Amino acid sequence: MKTTAIIGGSGLTQIQAIKIIEQKYYQTPYGSPSSACSIGEFCGQQIIFLARHGDPHTIAPHKINYRANLWALKQAGAEQIIAVAAVGGITPEMYPARIAIPRQIIDYSYGREHTYFAEEKEAVKHIDFTFPYDENLRQQLINSAKLLQLNIQTNGVYGCTQGPRLETSAEIARMERDGCDLVGMTGMPEAVLARELEIPYACCAVIANWAAGKSAGEITMPEIIKNLGQGMADTEQLLQHFFLH
Ligand code: HPA
Secondary structure (H helix, E strand, O other), rough: OOEEEEEEOOOOOOOOOOEEEEEEEEOEEEEEOOOOOEEHHHHHHOEEEEEEOOOOOOOOHHHHHHHHHHHHHHHHHOOOOEEEEEEOOOOOOOOOOEEOOOOOEEEEOOOOOOOOOOOOOOOOOOOOOOOOHHHHHHHHHHHHHHHOOOOOOOOEEEEEOOOOOOOOOHHHHHHHHHOOOOEOOHHHHHHHHHHHOOOEEEEEEEEEOOOOOOOOOOOOHHHHHHHHHHHHHHHHHHHHHHHHO
C-alpha cells in the first residue's frame, strides 16, 4: 500500500489506535505546519497523521498554514492523503452524524495562501482541477464503507466557506442553489495544494449539524459534539477497514 497520510480535523486530533513511532516537526519554506507529523503504524500499515487545527485544537480554519501542512506531509513521505473534516449538511441526504465522501468542490474562501506557484521567478502553472478528489482513493474509501455496511453518502459537492463563524441561512440557500450539498471551512486550499504537489487526495466528511436554516433554531455546540462523536467513531472503523484490506 502507498504511504498514507491522514489529516485530522475537528473531533479527530488523534487516532488512539495509531502506534506512534516518531513525531517529526518539519520546518518548510512556507513556515510552520499546524502540528508535528506523527509517523506510526495503524492496522499494520505505516501512516502519517497531522492535526489540521493543531494539537490541542487552537488554529482557526482561515489561520491554518495549508501550504506548510501539505509540504510537511510530502516531506514525511505521504503518497496519498485522506482528509477527515467536519461539515454541515445542506441537502436532505446529508444528515447529521453521517459520513460523506464528496466528489466536487466550490470554493468560497478568500485571502488564504492557496498555491505553491506564487513566485514570479517561475512560469505560472495552471493545474487541471476538473475532478478535485482522487477517484481511485475515493472508490477505495467507498468500498470499505460498503463492506462494513456503513451507511455513507458517496457523492456530493463540498462548499468551502471562510469561517470561523457559521453561515447565515441566506448564504446556505445560495450555496444550495449553486449545487452545494455540504459546507465546511477547510476543504480549500487543502485539496488544490495536494494536487499541486501531485499527492492523490480524498475527503472523508463527517456531518456535524444541519447547515444554517436547515433545521429549526440555532446550531448548538452540544449537538455538534454529539454528532461528531458518532461520525468519528464510524470514520475510525472505516479507516481501520481501509488499512487492513
Ligand atoms: N458550516 C461550516 N463548517 C462547518 C459546519 C457548518 O455548518 N459544521 C461543521 N463545520
